[in-house]
Amino acid sequence: MRGRELIRSAFSREQVDRIPWVPFVGVHAAQLLGITAREYLQSADHIVGGVGRAVERYSPDGIPVVFDLQIEAEALGCQLVWGDDNPPAVVSHPLLEGVQLDCLKIPDIDDGRIDLVMQATMRLREKHPELALYGLVTGPFTLALHLMGTDIFMQIMLDPAQIHQLLRFTTDVAGSMAKRYIEAGADVIAVVDPMTSQIDPMSFETFVTPYVTEINQDIRQAGALSSFFVCGNARQNIEAMCRTKPDNISIDENIPLDFVRDTALAHDVSFGGNIKLTVALLLGDEDTCRRDALECMDMGGRKGFVLAPGCDLAMATPVENLVAVAELVHDEDLQGELRASEAVTVDIELPDLSGHWDEDRVVIDVITLDSSSCAPCQYMVNAAQRAAEPFEDRVICQEHPIKRTEGVQMMMALGVRNLPTIVMDGDIEFASRIPPISDIERKIGEHLAAKAKGAA
Amino acid sequence: MSDLLQQIADCIKAGKIDRASPYPPEMSGQDGADELTRQALDTGMTVDQILEQGLMAGMDKVGQAFRDNIIFVPQVLMSARAMSAAMEHLKPHFASGASERKGTFIIGTVQGDLHDIGKNLVAMMVEGNGYEVVDLGVDVTAETFIDAAREHPDSVIGLSCLLTTTMPAMQRIVSAIKQADPSQIVCIGGAPVHQGFAEQIGADRYAPDPQGAVEFLNSVH
CATH class of the missing domain: 3.40.30.10 (Glutaredoxin)
Known part of the structure; x- marks a missing residue:
């Protein structure tokens, strides 16, 4: 079993023969094509080519179409600044600049880059029928922050009713994007809401739970799978995330994987993560990456776990590091050898530690x-x-x-x-x-x- | 400690800005940090007293609660807002030399990264703890950091980044700063970085949160 079939099994928390692997290739694919992130994210041809290249090199079971949380914001009138080796950043917040919420409309297919992304999704679906395609949707809270700026953190305290109106709107935007992605052929809709890592569980329950629960439910009804991504240290909200009833949650290296595993499985939710993006994948060597991935695999287990980096891959992540992880995922002998090189043999005599401790030190x-x-x-x-x-x-x-x-x-x-x-x-x-x-x-x-x- | 100072500390901790603010609901209709600080000055309390025993005492508790995951960004921002309201009354007295700043903190988000939320939070907390903050904004080059450090001797530089993709820029900037002045102290923060990365790129410290930055500054000053 492989690809979307394997992802589906893992999301259903069935025992699998091999742990599925989903490298979050975003602008990293621009490196594979030798172009800038700016060029990459503005061309369906490049996205189809870049994802195709990543599929060849990294043998994944699933892959995002694009990893850019500015698509909806751009379509709603937020100004973007483009970089050569990053996704663009939102630099203007319409609701801060006098635009009224009532004047914002759910984006049309022709707004911003939505059509381009959906075209890329359809073409990738056709080219890679076996692969689980992830359509990434900006989560309602993060989109609200794009529209309102950081003021939202205070306004949830000072004017909750206004924030609920805003979140109603951003949830409708997310729902519309999810629908488009599913129609274009995506298997998994990832609701990516990193800004929720900054709020407390009570605010999460009030301002995130009702909205994301609704989106997850709609995704399920449309026959697709849902995954709730929160990059950043969202440890305090993991349980609340599970209660929004996604099929899967995906978290980054800030949160210990065993904690996520125990929390997610207790709520009948599958989970993914969390190969270290930086110390291992970006800056480490192949051996470091293999060992880190193996540790994740051994901790995640074969029931309900998807191996993935903690968040989107840095553009400059060395190709050989990701190839090393891909090889490990597909080679059980290699996993065994690596484990043996770290394993503890049973016939080792335990030392006497009575003289090891110190009363004062x-x-x-x-x-x-x-x-x-x-x-x-x-x-x-x-x-x-x-x-x-x-x-x-x-x-x-x-x-x-x-x-x-x-x-x-x-x-x-x-x-x-x-x-x-x-x-x-x-x-x-x-x-x-x-x-x-x-x-x-x-x-x-x-x-x-x-x-x-x-x-x- | 007088009741008034205790009340100011409580307002900072709770994020109660002024009488009109609806937050927190349980303090609705009560005087906030704004009014109480005015009253404290009127009763003849010194700026130092108000700063140390009222504002800082409250802010210390905020930092601790943030560190212990009891409160999060929204609550910290409300406290910072309450602090600013109180500081407005105290500021005229600083200029006259009544109270000195503890040191200078230069902060910016690294080149290529335009995210300012984390940086602004750290700047607010550091300023709230008695430091002068030179905020260089976002997308800041190594040269700008180095120039600012020359302009403000004995300052500490704080680098922020949100994107994994701008971590290499952070590495380049730290090494350029250290090359220009090996004794320049640099700390880093941001969602994708950690202590391991700080050590790897030669930064002096990683601060996991705004309170960590404050504690680090307190330890070097």
Whole structure:
């Protein structure tokens, strides 16, 4: 099973033989064609050609037609500024500039680039019948922000009724775009609403939930699949996102995948993510990307998970990094080899840690693959060392790379399952993600305080 | 602390701008940061007292609640708005040297990136915490940052970006700034970046949120 069929299975949370893979190729495809983002996003020919090139190179199961959250805004009169290596940015907000909401109309096919995008969708549908095509729709809250500017964050407090009117309109726009995409042949409608990562759960329930729930329901009724994308740290709203009843949620690397998995599956929603866009895909090497992808795959599992980058790929993402992930996805032997290179063998003797701890000092053990070859490991070790510095000799900080037996022994003895991980006095404090130094410092402070209390 | 200062702190924390503001509903009809600050000055309290024990005390709580994911951007903006309303009354006194700024923070969104939401939030919070903020706007080149740093010695530069696609620009700008002046302190923030990226590109610090930027500034000043 592959392509749209596989995506459909994963979205239905069925057990799959292979985890589906959806690289969020947006302006990255312009790199594949050797043109600018500006040229790319303004030509159906380029979009069809660029997506085609990405399909050849990255063997995906699904792919977005375009990743540009300015399409609806542009059609509604927001001014755009174009860049060579980014999607355009909205620089004017009509509702701030005297335009009345009543004067805004749901865009026609001829407004802005809507026709161009729908033409590209139809042509891609024809060329790639097996592929899950994702039609990306700007979420109602983010579109409202394009129209009103950042004032919306205060107006939801000061004039909620006005904001509800605005959201009614932007929801109708999103619904109309979703309908067009489905008619043009898209399989999945992704409602992309990154700005919701900035609001609290109560505001989300009030200003996002009713609208996105409606869109998801309409998508389902039209026979397509829905996915709710929120880039940014939306951890506080993951549960509310699931309650809008999408078929899938997709999140970025700011949010731990195991947390998303547990929350989504508990709500009967599939989930996707979250290969690190920058440290791995943009700046890392092929090995880093493979390992990061494998970690996501092992954490996501074969039920209800879609492997994807955290958000849209940077234009300059090295092609070989994405090829490395694609190869890994399609090659179980390679996955096994990679796992074995990290795996812990069972006949290893557990060390005696009784002399490892210290009554007065905090003992920090950083378990890594090897900080000299694994970039995230290096950052984790650096972060721990820098956090420990101000505490001077009250902290003992050491790295245990599991490339050495001693490291494997420590990993097992401490019960560490993710790499890299920071353990303090035997407690797993930070796993996988590199925390801000201030968070590590705070934890060290807590451990020292606990020791002082114990001594007293 | 006097009741009045406590009330000012509470208004900042709750985002109560003035008597007319409907937010928060439970403080409807009460005086806000605007009126209470005026009253505090009228009763003879010093600018420093009002700033430290009223405004800053409130803002510290806002920062902490933001850090702990209890409040989010809308609430922080309301607090910043309440803070600005109060500062309007205090500003005339700063010019006369009654109170000094803690330092200068130069901020801008990196070249190629036109997003200003995150940057504006950080600028508001940093300013609200007693720093002078030089806001260079969006799409800022390395040269503009370097020129601003020359104009404001001992400043800290903050770079913002929203797009993954402009992270390489952030990297280029940090290295140009460091090349021009290796001792120049640079911190970065924005949705796609993190501590690992900060270390990789040679920035001094990654701040995950506006409060992180404030704490970093407090630590270097």
